[in-house]
Amino acid sequence: MKASSSWALRVVRGFARFWWDLLVGDTPELFVAVLLIIGVVALASLTGHDNMLAVILLPTLSVAALGASVHRAWRGLRRR
């Protein structure tokens, strides 16, 4: 009983760690940015009913997030 529960716990921990490493890993800023982008675009699209604004915002904010993350990595590598 104890062995099976510790096995189950290990599997759950391993599963959670896999998803954490996959989605957050060493780029937590991208994870947070995508959640924020979805929130902002949802505000424009779902509540504001502004389709064109949402169409422009989604790729623009994604490019900005990628640029910010690359810039952060560049600064980190320059300090080394």
Add this chain to the structure above:
Amino acid sequence: MVMASAVSSNVVVLVGAVFLASAVEMVEALTIVVAVGYTQSWRSALEGSAVALLSLGALVALVGPALVHFPIDVLRLIVGAVLLIFGMQWLRKAILRSTGLKAKHDEDAIYQQTVATLSTGTSSTPRDRMAFVLAFKGVFLEGLEVVIIVLTLGTSARHLSLAALAALAALVVVGVVGVIVARQLSKVPENAMKMTVGVLLVSYGTFFGGEGLKIRWPGGDTMLIVLVAIYAVVTWLFVARLRVLAASEPAVAP
């Protein structure tokens, strides 16, 4: 006519994204299997790989049909968010590599690391068992990423079988090439493939995320091609800008 070309271009982008993403992950898995096979035991390496592939098959059989019954808008929003994160991670790494700020290939490091792990195997862990576990973990974890890409892209685009076929084609191609080149896996143009996959995943992430948020894309599915072009140009601009910065600052570590 326009509708037909939009659908076919959508299919081409889907197949290309799944094939390239699967190939990149499979090259990494193959590197581990080859390292285990050469340095330890081909039998354990192949057994570990076979058990991992069977486990992945069971997982797909379990999760795949359930995903098809998920509400499509919610699925597309979740898939869009995951693909955006995933794609941006790949693009970021590929941009830094193409400017020389990161080492270009993982394969040599993966090979050396696997060999080092096997050579320091403790006496309490039999070598054959360790070889089996390493091969299993390598194939299962890299394969799981392929499964996620196939299931998410396939179900969202309503072409699950086509996505699975593209992944299967990648498995065959990488397997055949792997047998031929074996230890020269670092010759595969990994960074160019990773950058292309990054652009495709971010484009799909934007497209599906937008559909999940009820955005009506101008031009419908054709917008996917426009997004691919936008992200490709932006990536090229980032690489060009960083190369200029790297050239003007000789103190930057290679």
